[in-house]
Amino acid sequence: MRTVVTERAETSADSDPSLAAEAETRRAADSSERAYNTIRKLLVEFKLKPGERINEVQLSRSLGVSRTPIREALNRLASEGFVSLTPNRGFFVRSLSTEGLLDLYEFRSIIECAAFKLMCERADDSEIDRLRSYWEAIVDAYPDQPPDVILAEDEGFHLLIAELSGNPELVGQLSSINARIRFIRRIQIEHPSHDKAQITSHSAIVEAAVKRDAENGTKLLREHIEMTVSATQQALKDALLKVFAPDNGAELKRRRRARDA
Amino acid sequence: MRTVVTERAETSADSDPSLAAEAETRRAADSSERAYNTIRKLLVEFKLKPGERINEVQLSRSLGVSRTPIREALNRLASEGFVSLTPNRGFFVRSLSTEGLLDLYEFRSIIECAAFKLMCERADDSEIDRLRSYWEAIVDAYPDQPPDVILAEDEGFHLLIAELSGNPELVGQLSSINARIRFIRRIQIEHPSHDKAQITSHSAIVEAAVKRDAENGTKLLREHIEMTVSATQQALKDALLKVFAPDNGAELKRRRRARDA
DNA sequence: GAACGCAATAGTGTCGACACTTTCTTGACG
DNA sequence: CGTCAAGAAAGTGTCGACACTATTGCGTTC
Numbered sequence: 001m002r003t004v005v006t007e008r009a010e011t012s013a014d015s016d017p018s019l020a021a022e023a024e025t026r027r028a029a030d031s032s033e034r035a036y037n038t039i040r041k042l043l044v045e046f047k048l049k050p051g052e053r054i055n056e057v058q059l060s061r062s063l064g065v066s067r068t069p070i071r072e073a074l075n076r077l078a079s080e081g082f083v084s085l086t087p088n089r090g091f092f093v094r095s096l097s098t099e100g101l102l103d104l105y106e107f108r109s110i111i112e113c114a115a116f117k118l119m120c121e122r123a124d125d126s127e128i129d130r131l132r133s134y135w136e137a138i139v140d141a142y143p144d145q146p147p148d149v150i151l152a153e154d155e156g157f158h159l160l161i162a163e164l165s166g167n168p169e170l171v172g173q174l175s176s177i178n179a180r181i182r183f184i185r186r187i188q189i190e191h192p193s194h195d196k197a198q199i200t201s202h203s204a205i206v207e208a209a210v211k212r213d214a215e216n217g218t219k220l221l222r223e224h225i226e227m228t229v230s231a232t233q234q235a236l237k238d239a240l241l242k243v244f245a246p247d248n249g250a251e252l253k254r255r256r257r258a259r260d261a
Numbered sequence: 262m263r264t265v266v267t268e269r270a271e272t273s274a275d276s277d278p279s280l281a282a283e284a285e286t287r288r289a290a291d292s293s294e295r296a297y298n299t300i301r302k303l304l305v306e307f308k309l310k311p312g313e314r315i316n317e318v319q320l321s322r323s324l325g326v327s328r329t330p331i332r333e334a335l336n337r338l339a340s341e342g343f344v345s346l347t348p349n350r351g352f353f354v355r356s357l358s359t360e361g362l363l364d365l366y367e368f369r370s371i372i373e374c375a376a377f378k379l380m381c382e383r384a385d386d387s388e389i390d391r392l393r394s395y396w397e398a399i400v401d402a403y404p405d406q407p408p409d410v411i412l413a414e415d416e417g418f419h420l421l422i423a424e425l426s427g428n429p430e431l432v433g434q435l436s437s438i439n440a441r442i443r444f445i446r447r448i449q450i451e452h453p454s455h456d457k458a459q460i461t462s463h464s465a466i467v468e469a470a471v472k473r474d475a476e477n478g479t480k481l482l483r484e485h486i487e488m489t490v491s492a493t494q495q496a497l498k499d500a501l502l503k504v505f506a507p508d509n510g511a512e513l514k515r516r517r518r519a520r521d522a
Numbered sequence: 523g524a525a526c527g528c529a530a531t532a533g534t535g536t537c538g539a540c541a542c543t544t545t546c547t548t549g550a551c552g
Numbered sequence: 553c554g555t556c557a558a559g560a561a562a563g564t565g566t567c568g569a570c571a572c573t574a575t576t577g578c579g580t581t582c
Contacts, residue, residue: 029572030348031536032336057563066537068329071565075293075333079340081433087291088543090564100429107430110375118367168361169368172342173434290542292566318533327567332535349573351534524582531576539567546561552554 031069038063039073043082043093044183050095054083080176098236101184102229108177109225111170112158113218116205118165120214127164128209134160135206143196147189151182157202161209184236188228191235197227292330299324300334304343304354305444311356315344341437359497362445363490369438370486372431373419374479377466379426381475388425389470395421396467404457408450412443418463422470445497449489452496458488 039059042048054074060067074091077083083091119128138153145153155178162171188194201224208217300320303309315335321328335352338344344352380389399414406414416439423432449455462485469478 029535033348055563067564068536071333072336072535075336076340079337087294088564103428103430106379106428107434110371110431114371114375167364167367169364170371173368290565316533328534329566333565349534526581527578528580529576529578532574534573535571537568537570539569541564541566543564544562546559548559549557551556 031065032072035063035065035069036073036076039070040077040082040179043077044179046183048093050093052093053089054091054093056090081180098233101181101232101236104177104181105225105229105232108174108181109222111173111177112161112221112225115162115165115167115170115174116209116217116221117214118167118170119161119209120212120217122166123164128212131157131160131164131209132206135202139199139203142199147186150189151186154185154198155182184232185228187238188232188235191231191238193231193234195231198224201227292326293333296324296326296330297334297337300331301338301343301440304338305440307444309354311354313354314350315352315354317351342441359494362442362493362497365438365442366486366490366493369435369442370483372434372438373422373482373486376423376426376428376431376435377470377478377482378475379428379431380422380470381473381478383427384425389473392418392421392425392470393467396463400460400464403460408447411450412447415446415459416443445493446489448499449493449496452492452499454492454495456492459485462488 039048048054056067056070056074060070063070074083074085078085078091082094084094085091135157142150142153159171159174159178162174165171201220205217205220205224208214208220300309309315317328317331317335321331324331335344335346339346339352342355344355346352380392396418403411403414420432420435420439423435426432462481466478466481466485469475469481
């Protein structure tokens with residue numbers, strides 16, 4: 001008997017509209033799951049700001065569920081490094097510093113290079129061909145897609161390499177990393193500094209894969225990622241500024257609102 | 262301001278005696294944490310068997326807490342890959358097949374080699390010296406230690422390399438991997454096939470570190486881990502046999518106990 | 523005699539409540 | 553005026569209860 005693992009890794013772009021709305025109608029059966037997705041989205045989009053304390057009651061009200069599923073979701077997010085937990089004080093949004101981000105990218109580079117190498121050793125020709133055709137199918141339209149699509153396709157490309165490595169651990173890890181850096185990648189894609197060099201990178205990587213040239217392929221990958229990192233640096237600074245500067249006085253209101261009907 | 266992450270990674274060898282006993286006296290304040298440690302231990306030691314469905318009520322009784330902290334612990338364990346969650350059916354002990362174990366070891370090898378390389382590039386002399394002295398301090402007594410100590414010291418050695426890489430992500434990942442394969446490493450250490458070649462491996466690795474010889478060091482590491490893997494294969498088979506054979510009929514009692522005052 | 527429902531039971535998912543801890547407010551004292 | 557302490561308020565950690573879902577056992581039909 002095969003045990004089905006739920007894999008809640010990727011559920012990118014849906015599931016948060018109408019969470020509260022639906023709550024009235026249905027008796028809810030997967031509040032935890034939905035809470036998880038919603039909260040993660042809030043984190044990824046900086047709606048919950050780094051370092052901020054997370055108020056469970058407030059969150060549970062805005063999502064229209066009780067605190068229990070909120071806590072379950074937060075526990076999972078804590079294991080995944082999105083938030084941290086201090087006993088008796090609650091959950092805090094993990095502050096993703098520039099430094100931490102670099103570590104994450106470095107980790108990503110390690111995973112991807114290893115995956116590529118393993119793919120070269122193990123994948124059979126038809127599998128390599130899957131990679132090639134995946135890329136060829138999207139390459140033409142690629143630069144003209146909206147940011148969301150570019151991001152998804154890019155992640156798909158790299159994730160496929162991980163899959164072809166034959167090691168599910170790598171796939172899981174890369175998924176997790178992707179989720180954690182997605183927000184910044186999105187920002188970077190929308191940032192003026194984003195250029196089309198990615199395309200040639202990907203094409204070159206595919207080429208190396210077809211030739212089973214692990215050495216050159218990993219070099220390309222490493223450079224590809226490093227290039228992204230440096231391009232991301234400025235974008236990150238701009239983004240952080242944007243997050244902390246336009247203070248629409250939400251904090252102040254919070255103080256007042258004590259008792260609401 | 263630096264946010265301190267709680268890091269529940271390592272709490273190796275304690276925290277489960279007197280869990281139920283203490284529950285009477287104190288009003289409990291960290292049941293979740295304790296449940297987490299206890300359950301993880303149960304998993305690691307095969308007290309909860311691979312593929313088995315986890316009964317929350319049963320668990321909560323035996324730990325003397327309500328289901329809430331149990332579920333929080335299980336959620337964390339699910340994120341970490343120890344158990345899986347199927348909606349409306351509950352948590353299942355993740356079946357760690359031989360195959361899955363190989364993937365895990367491979368992943369470990371990837372992390373460790375990368376860490377070593379980074380360490381060679383970045384660690385200053387005093388840090389490298391910490392590694393050297395760590396090993397020199399324990400090497401003589403090493404082979405004569407009890408299995409628990411050997412395991413802890415070995416993990417400490419490899420973890421130190423990860424720390425010296427300067428990338429906290431790697432440390433976290435390696436901790437997590439260690440926890441997941443600890444049970445089998447223990448079995449392997451106690452197994453007759455365990456030999457003292459580890460010692461010379463570690464010494465050689467230290468030597469390479471001192472010389473900042475990344476290439477040779479990673480090669481040694483890779484071989485070191487691969488050697489462990491192959492030595493582990495037979496030990497694993499023996500262990501699995503031992504786990505599934507002695508059925509002490511605990512299941513039957515469960516049927517009777519329906520209503521208790 | 524086997525397949526199919528159907529009721530009874532076991533078990534999960536969620537909720538609201540309460541005890542305890544931390545944080546904020548207020549007022550006395552130096 | 554600033555510091556500190558006591559009380560109030562807010563918030564977390566845990567519990568028991570209940571609604572809903574899956575599973576098991578039993579009787580019916582073909």
